[in-house]
Amino acid sequence: MAINRIAIGTPGEASRPDAIRAAFAEFFSMVIFVFAGQGSGMAYGKLTGDGKATPSGLIAASLSHAFALFVAVSVGANVSGGHVNPAVTFGAFIGGNITLLRAILYWIAQLLGAVVACLLLKVSTGGMETGAFSLSHGVEPWNAVVFEIVMTFGLVYTVYATAVDPKKGDIGIIAPLAIGLIVGANILVGGAFDGASMNPAVSFGPAVVSWTWTNHWVYWVGPFIGAAIAAIVYDTIFLGSNGHEPLPSNDF
Numbered sequence: 344m345a346i347n348r349i350a351i352g353t354p355g356e357a358s359r360p361d362a363i364r365a366a367f368a369e370f371f372s373m374v375i376f377v378f379a380g381q382g383s384g385m386a387y388g389k390l391t392g393d394g395k396a397t398p399s400g401l402i403a404a405s406l407s408h409a410f411a412l413f414v415a416v417s418v419g420a421n422v423s424g425g426h427v428n429p430a431v432t433f434g435a436f437i438g439g440n441i442t443l444l445r446a447i448l449y450w451i452a453q454l455l456g457a458v459v460a461c462l463l464l465k466v467s468t469g470g471m472e473t474g475a476f477s478l479s480h481g482v483e484p485w486n487a488v489v490f491e492i493v494m495t496f497g498l499v500y501t502v503y504a505t506a507v508d509p510k511k512g513d514i515g516i517i518a519p520l521a522i523g524l525i526v527g528a529n530i531l532v533g534g535a536f537d538g539a540s541m542n543p544a545v546s547f548g549p550a551v552v553s554w555t556w557t558n559h560w561v562y563w564v565g566p567f568i569g570a571a572i573a574a575i576v577y578d579t580i581f582l583g584s585n586g587h588e589p590l591p592s593n594d595f
Contacts, residue, residue, distance in 0.1 A: 373460065401534050405530040428544065438575075475556075488564055492565045501525045546563075
């Protein structure tokens with residue numbers, strides 16, 4: 344069972360050179376991802392004069408996030424595993440693939456990366472607002488929590504199947520491509536309802552810069568629950584009987 348392999352880590356782990364390099368990799372990958380993803384929404388707002396959302400805008404958001412995440416995961420994969428998402432890191436922790444101390448280091452780097460990306464966007468666009476995630480009309484917070492749970496389950500399940508499972512073999516760019524595509528697809532589903540975050544850091548950066556916290560808890564609770572369920576389900580059904588051992592953190 345995945346939860347039996349949860350590890351806290353050693354006191355000096357966070358100061359090891361490989362852990363520091365991994366944190367920097369997560370930071371820069373998050374800057375790349377959020378700058379492109381959030382920036383595409385700001386560009387849409389500029390082109391439309393902050394007009395109403397349209398199907399073409401949703402497709403543009405889906406593609407920009409899919410492409411940017413594909414790149415962000417790819418460039419970080421060999422150093423940190425390319426998590427680029429606190430929920431993915433949490434799923435890795437629940438599955439025994441990363442210690443708590445290293446996960447905390449990743450979370451700090453990911454959140455800082457998202458904030459820095461939003462600050463860079465605000466400066467480079469001449470002070471345009473970095474819009475925080477919000478619920479659409481008629482969508483209640485618990486509706487959005489369910490959306491985030493299901494979408495993040497799909498994301499972390501994909502991560503486990505393509506990047507964590509030791510039976511995956513050498514599949515090269517398939518893992519980052521699949522991860523980017525599932526995020527893009529989920530945005531097409533959930534974007535019109537709650538913004539389809541699936542990533543607490545992606546929600547945190549704009550919230551800090553715009554100082555907008557309405558229903559912000561939704562974008563933490565949903566993704567963390569979805570990630571935990573995916574990790575436990577995949578490990579129990581597909582890895583548990585195979586004597587799966589925790590992977591080195593730089594392999595995931």
